[in-house]
Amino acid sequence: MAEKFEFELVFALPDGEHDAFELSDAVFEAGYQDAIIGSGDPRLLAVELEVDGDDAETVILTVARSLLKHLPKGTALREVRPDLVSLADVAERLEVRRQALQHV
Numbered sequence: 427m428a429e430k431f432e433f434e435l436v437f438a439l440p441d442g443e444h445d446a447f448e449l450s451d452a453v454f455e456a457g458y459q460d461a462i463i464g465s466g467d468p469r470l471l472a473v474e475l476e477v478d479g480d481d482a483e484t485v486i487l488t489v490a491r492s493l494l495k496h497l498p499k500g501t502a503l504r505e506v507r508p509d510l511v512s513l514a515d516v517a518e519r520l521e522v523r524r525q526a527l528q529h530v
Contacts, residue, residue, distance in 0.1 A: 434507040440500030452496040
């Protein structure tokens with residue numbers, strides 16, 4: 427039975443200026459029209475979501491991969507909140523080092 431997962435993904439944006447409206451559009455184009463988007467730090471983008479699924483890890487990885495396809499090239503997942511799955515698990519599945527998710 428599907429469960430509703432509430433979580434926030436924080437992405438490190440590549441160097442340069444990024445228009446907050448374009449970032450929001452990218453999240454919406456990825457299919458997450460109900461997301462709450464935060465762009466207070468010009469180097470980071472926070473996306474808060476509620477997504478139905480069978481397990482947290484699969485839901486988070488699916489959303490992260492989808493968003494990364496729509497966000498500017500060079501964007502990297504930095505953090506997942508709350509810690510529904512370990513950062514090491516997410517890093518392993520995204521095929522990056524855990525430290526890469528913690529580095530800005």
